[in-house]
Amino acid sequence: MRLITTVSEPTTGTIDWNGTNVSDSPDAVRDILGYLPQEFGVYPDLTAREFLEYIAALRGLDRETASARTSELLALTGMEQAADKKLRTFSGGMRQSVGIAQALLNDPELLIVDEPTVGLDPEKRVQIRNVLSSAASDRVVLLSTHIVPDIEATASRVALLDGGELRAHTDPESLISDTDGNVYECHAPRKDVETLRERYLVSSTVQQADSVQVRLIAEERPTPDAECVTPTLEDAYLDHIGPRTIGVS
């Protein structure tokens, strides 16, 4: 993401935007870019409005547009009441909302957001997800996240990266259909759960009165009573990159 946003320079390879090499002409991207880094800071002594106006000036917006969009984006992210409070008083979720707002200030054609919902409460997460989903209707939004429900709610294309390697690049439906027939649910005694974990990729467990309901990914039926179920995006994600990460051989 730092390479695409021109914050870092690639050592090998090229990145093109609409046929223009980004390294050769960084302004081609900077002009139309909205960027929310995973770790970003704010000036604690500025208010949310002042900070957004500062970013708007950096992004080359005229005074009227900057002022109007600042107010509108503060409303969109639910920050109207806090607009004139200093940023040092903001909670993590409020700060993240300001981050989203600054990324949308220049009405970017390319919006890059890195882990925007990590650590947020469910309500704030839904809010940011809604904003991103709405923004994605008429622009390219590149969202990096480990939170699968965020992808389910927003993404029309998914790229799976594992250790910097592209494992899949497709739409969510195709990703899920690749896992079709490989996801099972079964009930197992507690003592057998560890054995199942060792042999299969377990995506979830639900504790029950006398057994454990186990959801797992396997190429063949793991137990005689196991039931083949419809995969979710999380199952597909684990199926593609889970074994290496989790260490199942």
Added chain:
Amino acid sequence: MRTVSVATAVARADLRQRAHSRRLLIVVAIVAYVGYQLNVGTFELLYQDTVAGETVDYRGEPTAPYVGLTTGLTGATFVLFFGYYILASSLRRDRTTGFDELLASTPVSNCSYLLGKWLSHVGVVSVLLLTLAVAALTNHALHGDGTTDPVWIVGSVFLIGFPMGCFVAGVTLVFQSTTRLRGTVGNVVYFFGAAMLLSLVAAAFTADDGGTGSIPSWIRAVDLVGLVVAGELTFEALLSVAPEYDGPPVANYGAGATGSEVITFEWDGSSWPGWFYANRLGLAVIGLGLVLVATLPYERYNSSEGSMSWTLGNRFARFTPSIFSRFRNPFRASENASTPRVVNPTDVSLTPVTDRSAGGFGRLFAQELKLLTRGYPRWWYAGTVLIAAVGLSGSAPPEVLVPIAAIWPLFVWSGMGYRTARHRITPFIVASKQPYRQLLAEWAAGALVAAAFFGVTLWPMILETGLDGIVVLVGAIVFVPSVAQALGLWSHTRRVFELGYLLLWYIGLVNGVPPLDFAGATTETVGTVTPLLFGAIGLVALTIALGYRWRQT
């Protein structure tokens, strides 16, 4: 026992962290360079006398004991003046990285933690002293007189320098544990404190005839860097070549007077006086004792910078909100403002953006000016108003008012360049279309502050001298913000600028040394090349800052 083992673990981790940083390498390189300059005689320890109206400098032959002695003095002086700025990062790092929160949840006591940091500080000082000692050993082996005696050289460096390191390590802990002394105020207070402590020994230079024996005992007690003991050790050797010597009984650092006669004496070492061992032991013990002192202001539960500050006022405001409601309560804004409200994106209509290259320098400049001048304590603004009033009245002489006006905005300038890294704003700037614009806006804001402070103090001189006075003003306006910004960008800290600026300010403005007077405190620089040189240095610094930004993009 547990305290010591925990402290050792803290010290080990802190030292490892420092060892992985390039900053320590740079400091070691600077120390090695200082040692080299001492060894080649760029500056040295000199006795000075006036014989028949001519200045005569006396210095020792480079025997192993003499090299050890002068290197030890240099090490102690370096640690006294620069040690604090080198060591201060350890507690700050734990606060800014949030490690202090982890620490607060462990059973580690404040005393163990601070003792560990003290040990780490002492370790860093030891590395610096060892570097100086190795440089001295090498130089003596190559160019010195007589046998290279490592015991004399290394021993002297550590006997003089190590206790000073213990002391400065302790002072650093006290300052960094005290909320009010952590930042620029502490940097300034430390600098003046060090200068004041050193100046106590200055009384020795005015001691009556009768050599070092006439130096009062209390001066021996405050002989921090070893000037008095050096005099006591070498004075007899000096008298053997200059029996009529009539100068001060202690030597001082200097480059020697231009064209002066230089006479050398040979000192092959003698036993250290007992009082000096007591002096050094006392200094080390005080340093260790300061660890305990630091536990008093140290706030274990103080969270990272930028969040809640547990000042006395805040505590009152928190626990007695109804009575002290006029105190600002940092919790309140979050609570009120964070009332969550999920907005449907379709309910908000956004103004379309038709132009993404509409300038905005003026707005950036206004925000940068806010960033530079906002958030200081009220006394600072009151002082600013006072300086402006006194300056505009034209009643104060420039040699008094200019130094004050030059030091007052140190807070403002020292944040330049460094602020974007500190607050992690750099990605926003680098990914914007005009990454240079922010730099220039920040520079212009800093220059405006400089113009205001120097303008109100220099206007009588400008009226009197015309264009020459304007050149002095412009030189200062260009020099200060440019250097501040370049050093802030380069070093990612405000301390490099603060320390360099303080030194320059103290020598050039306070002591009125014209070649270093960048702001016209002495009227001697008017019409000379000095302000032009400072202006040129400022332009070079600004170019370096732009080059740094170019590299970032």
